[in-house]
Amino acid sequence: MTEQDLVRPNSLLTRHPEVSKAELISQLMPPPEFDHARFESYRPDKNYESQSIALGLCKEFVHGPKKKFFSKTEKFPGIYLDGGFGVGKTHLLASIWHSYSGVKAYGSFLEYTSLVGYLGFAQTILELKKYGLICIDEFELDDPGDTMIMSRLLKELEASGTRFAATSNTPPNALGDGRFAASDFQREIKGLGDRFRIVSVDGEDFRHRDIDAESETLDEVTLGGWLKQHKNSFRDDFGDLLGHLGTLHPTKYRALVADVGALGITDVSKLDDQVHALRLVAFIDRMYEFQVPLRTSGSTPITAVFSKTMLSGGYRKKYLRTISRIGALTSLS
Secondary structure (H helix, E strand, O other): OOHHHHHOOEOHHHOOOOOOHHHHHHOOOOOHHHOOOOHHHOOOOOOOHHHHHHHHHHHHHHHOOOOOOOOOOOOOOEEEEEEOOOOOHHHHHHHHHHHOOOOEEEEEHHHHHHHHHHHOHHHHHHHHOOOOEEEEEEEOOOOHHHHHHHHHHHHHHHHOOOEEEEEEOOOOOOOOOOOOOHHHHHHHOOOOHHHEEEEEEOOOOOOOOOOOOOOOEOOHHHHHHHHHOOOOEEEEEHHHHHHHHOOOOHHHHHHHHOOOOEEEEEEEOOOOOHHHHHHHHHHHHHHHHOOOOEEEEEOOOHHHOOOHHHHOOOOHHHHHHHHHHHHHHOOOO
């Protein structure tokens, strides 16, 4: 084997991961980035009092109030953190998970709905009833079908005593019009939403990411040189990668990228297919969990792949989150 062979990028197209039911369930835990997230390590921004209040309410959700000022203390089966990107909602959610001493599960909204799609609703209920706490990151209401699935899921689990903690997927700089309002959540999760304690978490993105900034597009030689700097690097054509993702259930995307050291995507172009766009959303979510450095080449910066129609449509918040995450991944060295 030559030195060139050692640095030649791999291809995700050769990977066809198989994931068992047990493996899917075992994956329901915070992503590696939040392995060490704790209430003690959350640093509220002194300019936004709501962050300190949210920290206290999250602690109370897990441990109960320090003092009972009334003979009857209202107990909520759920807590819902509503706020923008980068204000620490996921840190708080992971802290809830780590602090809870019982049997617990943690996953994104998409992971739970994908689990239902893979195992079936009845089997998913049987598996999740084993948990005393279910944490749901980035609760979404943009798909009526998925919202109905999650609403049924929460009702079934709440009846068996399960508690819930969730965050919203609010786009940045949307504290007024367009914010993922708590009233929307309460209305859509019929009969259960009003039993969540709604907690607003205001503030600025601590990463100071620019949602309007475009990622850099590299030429092929520069992209190849960057990939050679990383162990276990992968390089695939944009269209081919999207096609490959279509052959895999979204529950397998985590296994697809778990050990990837870096990814180069070539020939990136504008998306005109919503199905491909949503697959990219799910893929980038898994890439972001594992903090996989990303670089691209092609006619379009990968932060600009979603059309204006997509960004003004029903999945707008989902696409904005993905753009933000792509920006973070393309900034990793």
